[in-house]
Amino acid sequence: MVKVGDEVSNKQVIFRDYVIGSPKESDMYLTTGTIKLKVPEGSNAVLVKNLSICPPVFGYGVAKVLDSGHPELKAGDLVWGITGWEEYTLITKTTDTLIKIQHTDVPLSYYTGILGMPGMTAYAGFYEVGTPKKGEYVFVSAASGAVGQLIGQFAKLEGCYVVGSAGSKEKVDLLKNKLGFDEAFNYKEEHDLNAALKRYFPEGIDVYFEHVGGKMLDAVLLNMRHHGRIAVCGMISQYNLDKPEGIKNLLHIGFKWIQMKGFTHRNYYHLYPKFLDLVLPYIREKKMVYVEDLVEGLESGPAALVGLFSGRNFGKQVVVVACE
Amino acid sequence: MVKVGDEVSNKQVIFRDYVIGSPKESDMYLTTGTIKLKVPEGSNAVLVKNLSICPPVFGYGVAKVLDSGHPELKAGDLVWGITGWEEYTLITKTTDTLIKIQHTDVPLSYYTGILGMPGMTAYAGFYEVGTPKKGEYVFVSAASGAVGQLIGQFAKLEGCYVVGSAGSKEKVDLLKNKLGFDEAFNYKEEHDLNAALKRYFPEGIDVYFEHVGGKMLDAVLLNMRHHGRIAVCGMISQYNLDKPEGIKNLLHIGFKWIQMKGFTHRNYYHLYPKFLDLVLPYIREKKMVYVEDLVEGLESGPAALVGLFSGRNFGKQVVVVACE
Numbered sequence: 178m179v180k181v182g183d184e185v186s187n188k189q190v191i192f193r194d195y196v197i198g199s200p201k202e203s204d205m206y207l208t209t210g211t212i213k214l215k216v217p218e219g220s221n222a223v224l225v226k227n228l229s230i231c232p233p234v235f236g237y238g239v240a241k242v243l244d245s246g247h248p249e250l251k252a253g254d255l256v257w258g259i260t261g262w263e264e265y266t267l268i269t270k271t272t273d274t275l276i277k278i279q280h281t282d283v284p285l286s287y288y289t290g291i292l293g294m295p296g297m298t299a300y301a302g303f304y305e306v307g308t309p310k311k312g313e314y315v316f317v318s319a320a321s322g323a324v325g326q327l328i329g330q331f332a333k334l335e336g337c338y339v340v341g342s343a344g345s346k347e348k349v350d351l352l353k354n355k356l357g358f359d360e361a362f363n364y365k366e367e368h369d370l371n372a373a374l375k376r377y378f379p380e381g382i383d384v385y386f387e388h389v390g391g392k393m394l395d396a397v398l399l400n401m402r403h404h405g406r407i408a409v410c411g412m413i414s415q416y417n418l419d420k421p422e423g424i425k426n427l428l429h430i431g432f433k434w435i436q437m438k439g440f441t442h443r444n445y446y447h448l449y450p451k452f453l454d455l456v457l458p459y460i461r462e463k464k465m466v467y468v469e470d471l472v473e474g475l476e477s478g479p480a481a482l483v484g485l486f487s488g489r490n491f492g493k494q495v496v497v498v499a500c501e
Numbered sequence: 502m503v504k505v506g507d508e509v510s511n512k513q514v515i516f517r518d519y520v521i522g523s524p525k526e527s528d529m530y531l532t533t534g535t536i537k538l539k540v541p542e543g544s545n546a547v548l549v550k551n552l553s554i555c556p557p558v559f560g561y562g563v564a565k566v567l568d569s570g571h572p573e574l575k576a577g578d579l580v581w582g583i584t585g586w587e588e589y590t591l592i593t594k595t596t597d598t599l600i601k602i603q604h605t606d607v608p609l610s611y612y613t614g615i616l617g618m619p620g621m622t623a624y625a626g627f628y629e630v631g632t633p634k635k636g637e638y639v640f641v642s643a644a645s646g647a648v649g650q651l652i653g654q655f656a657k658l659e660g661c662y663v664v665g666s667a668g669s670k671e672k673v674d675l676l677k678n679k680l681g682f683d684e685a686f687n688y689k690e691e692h693d694l695n696a697a698l699k700r701y702f703p704e705g706i707d708v709y710f711e712h713v714g715g716k717m718l719d720a721v722l723l724n725m726r727h728h729g730r731i732a733v734c735g736m737i738s739q740y741n742l743d744k745p746e747g748i749k750n751l752l753h754i755g756f757k758w759i760q761m762k763g764f765t766h767r768n769y770y771h772l773y774p775k776f777l778d779l780v781l782p783y784i785r786e787k788k789m790v791y792v793e794d795l796v797e798g799l800e801s802g803p804a805a806l807v808g809l810f811s812g813r814n815f816g817k818q819v820v821v822v823a824c825e
Contacts, residue, residue: 412752421749424747427748430761431734434765439757444758
């Protein structure tokens with residue numbers, strides 16, 4: 178059992194260099210450094226033991242405070258926020274990046290997912306940007322992922338009709354059978370995305386939660402309804418292309434008075450308490466579920482990250498680093 | 502002098518067929534029909550004499566009521582709204598398309614421009630969609646046109662910094678010397694629009710009023726600031742292309758939390774009284790000016806319409822059909 182002040186070994190995943198294109202496992206390596214389990218004298222830093230982390234390097238994670246110079250955090254507290262891809266992290270930028278966990282009757286890993294950054298992303302994107310109304314038509318791409326699965330469930334709870342797209346039969350089954358989507362399809366099996374959307378949305382789409390960009394966005398623009406809203410969370414299909422694909426149907430924004438809005442969960446943290454008030458009861462009453470793809474051990478991290486870019490993950494990818 | 506019930510000749514501009522690509526003068530012809538100056542018994546239609554009209558065929562115009570079955574309009578009233586490209590028009594769809602002119606101390610043609618549809622477009626786009634704040638950076642394309650010149654003046658009146666682009670030296674001079682834009686440039690002389698925008702907006706753009714689409718939009722996206730707003734009124738550079746140009750920099754919507762919103766003046770008519778309260782004093786106190794490109798006679802209409810697509814007009818294009 179480690180204690181404050183100990184100097185201990187610290188396993189870390191390190192990137193060799195700036196990555197161009199999708200990351201490969203060979204872009205990363207595992208190393209072991211040492212860390213002193215103590216915050217510097219007079220700082221308001223926090224020294225944490227990481228429990229669960231998300232694959233992206235400056236990822237979000239759940240951690241336990243071992244030592245703290247921060248006035249509102251003390252040893253033993255559980256927190257979620259931006260941490261490191263390692264066993265122990267000295268977090269010096271604590272402003273806005275660490276939130277104390279108040280409710281522990283739910284799985285702790287949920288604070289990397291439904292109750293953490295992806296949850297806030299889904300909440301802000303769906304409610305604040307998407308401004309859904311009962312009976313509206315909602316489309317979600319990357320629908321079985323960390324955020325998409327929540328959008329679908331929020332949409333159903335609000336009385337919307339919701340269709341998701343994903344990249345395998347298993348994910349499509351998950352959407353329809355476990356997550357309650359009205360319909361779902363495998364975009365890899367549709368050679369004409371416009372036709373697919375017309376099939377699932379004969380009346381058009383009111384709210385689109387944009388994760389992928391490219392051809393899917395072009396097809397969606399053709400199928401949006403007047404006054405539709407597109408919440409842009411990311412366009413992962415485009416990040417690692419040398420040149421992004423051109424979007425050809427943007428004219429529809431003007432024709433159909435569509436709102437397309439980029440956003441980040443970070444702009445909405447003032448709503449976190451309101452968000453918890455909504456979601457915690459849903460979790461406790463089993464009105465919402467959350468599908469996690471848990472892998473064990475920091476050394477599984479690089480493969481998990483690489484898998485995200487090819488859609489290999491099944492639900493929210495979480496790397497479990499340690500038990501509490 | 503004509504009177505109600507007369508059957509009179511009615512000069513009209515007619516389109517030969519559905520136009521593909523930019524319209525040519527040969528797509529239209531002038532003809533003379535006859536019209537009875539009386540609304541059908543029991544209808545709530547309005548029979549008007551057109552005074553000034555805008556070139557687009559189902560264009561907006563200013564007209565004088567000759568006969569009316571409408572409860573709120575009577576012979577002698579001046580109105581603006583959707584009328585026909587002819588001397589006299591029987592307007593049967595009066596809902597939302599005809600607004601009674603209450604203030605005649607300003608030029609009547611203004612109701613085809615600053616006080617009509619372009620004015621409402623500029624007002625809604627700038628204030629309601631653009632939500633400008635004092636000190637922000639505003640960019641307007643097609644800046645000397647019917648709407649653009651108003652955006653620039655609204656922006657200055659709100660304490661913003663505003664730059665406009667236009668397609669000739671004369672228009673650039675107009676923007677800088679008469680319309681009060683802080684800067685203006687001729688986009689035809691800039692081989693690198695991104696570099697041009699960086700020069701005029703070293704701090705980036707907060708509000709972009711989108712008229713043109715295509716390469717200009719791509720350059721603007723690169724130069725938008727975080728939380729920027731793009732009000733999409735139209736993308737005239739793209740309407741008559743076989744295939745629209747692809748927009749490559751849409752990723753910035755997600756990166757910089759940009760809002761891009763299409764709109765139409767028609768969604769904002771409830772604000773017309775508020776709009777008049779703002780703009781009429783500005784006109785009377787000469788705090789706003791409006792540049793019109795007036796041509797005389799219905800027969801000048803086809804050339805004026807063709808000119809709009811090549812940017813030949815200088816200010817708001819108006820066809821003066823008749824005197825009051």
